[in-house]
Amino acid sequence: MEELTIKYPKGLELTVNLTKAEMEQHLRLMAALKMYELGKISAGKAGELSGLSRSQFFEACGMYQVSIFNYSSEEIENELQQDLTNLKSLIK
Secondary structure (H helix, E strand, O other): OOOOOOOOOOOHHHHOOOOHHHHHHHHHHHHHHHHHHOOOOOHHHHHHHHOOOHHHHHHHHHHOOOOOOOOOHHHHHHHHHHHHHHHHHHHO
C-alpha cells in the first residue's frame, strides 16, 4: 500500500466526534465511496482503499445510498437490448 498524508484543521476529529484513527478510516471510506460512485475505481479497489472486503464495501454503499450499479444509461440500454435479443432467440 502507498501512503498519502493530508492536512486538516486542528481539532477536526473532536468536531466530528471521532478519534484520529476513526477519522482516518472514515475518510478512506468516503473517498472510496465517491471514487466508486464516479466510476473511477472498481468495487474491489474501493474495498481495498476503505479497508473492507468487497461485500462489506457493498453494505457501506447501501448505508450511504451509493448505487452498486455503475452503468451509464447507454450501457443499461445496450444490455437490455442484448437481453431482449437473447430472449427472442430462446423463444423461437
